[in-house]
Amino acid sequence: MKKFLKILVAIITVLVIAMFVIGKKYHYEQSIVINAPIEKVWNNANSMKSFNQWNPWLKIDPAMKMEYFGNAGEVGDGYFWDSKNDDAGYGKQTILEISPMKKMKTEMKFIRPYEGEATSNLTFTTEGNATKVTWDMDTEMEYPMNIMKLFMDGHMEKSYSEGLNSLKKLSEN
Numbered sequence: 256m257k258k259f260l261k262i263l264v265a266i267i268t269v270l271v272i273a274m275f276v277i278g279k280k281y282h283y284e285q286s287i288v289i290n291a292p293i294e295k296v297w298n299n300a301n302s303m304k305s306f307n308q309w310n311p312w313l314k315i316d317p318a319m320k321m322e323y324f325g326n327a328g329e330v331g332d333g334y335f336w337d338s339k340n341d342d343a344g345y346g347k348q349t350i351l352e353i354s355p356m357k358k359m360k361t362e363m364k365f366i367r368p369y370e371g372e373a374t375s376n377l378t379f380t381t382e383g384n385a386t387k388v389t390w391d392m393d394t395e396m397e398y399p400m401n402i403m404k405l406f407m408d409g410h411m412e413k414s415y416s417e418g419l420n421s422l423k424k425l426s427e428n
Contacts, residue, residue, distance in 0.1 A: 279396055285390055285416065287388055287420070290423075291386060295426050296426045297355070297356045300377055302328040303332050303348060308421075310418060311415075315340055319337065321337075322337075330351065330353055333361075334347070335347050344369075345366045346363060346364055348364075358378050360375070362374050375393075377390055388422065
């Protein structure tokens with residue numbers, strides 16, 4: 256029993272140290288080059304309705320309820336999503352900043368199953384006749400939930416790859 260307690264204390268100690276070493280801030284980004292003019296790519300991403308044509312998280316629940324608000328493609332354009340599936344949950348995404356054909360910044364508020372906030376940017380740059388799109392996300396995770404950062408890159412890579420590839424397919428057609 257003493258050996259088990261020593262091992263348990265050692266594991267807890269390592270997790271506590273890891274929590275503080277890892278920190279609270281999390282950043283992820285991924286880019287893709289799309290063989291289409293920037294105007295076409297921009298039009299497929301410059302509003303919440305356009306974004307949701309290729310948003311990978313909407314595939315989690317085809318029956319997800321969506322409610323849009325604001326003026327499409329302007330600051331304040333946003334939507335609420337509500338899913339019975341806890342992988343999608345309930346939340347809100349709103350455009351905070353928009354610089355036509357350059358950048359769109361959004362804020363996401365996650366309400367269910369876990370509360371949280373994040374910001375995300377879509378950045379567009381011309382590369383010859385193609386368009387490079389960089390999609391990023393920033394958030395802070397409170398202790399001890401920040402341990403989950405160790406597993407997030409794999410999940411984010413899968414989702415962002417799926418979304419960016421869908422945007423590429425939509426824009427190149």
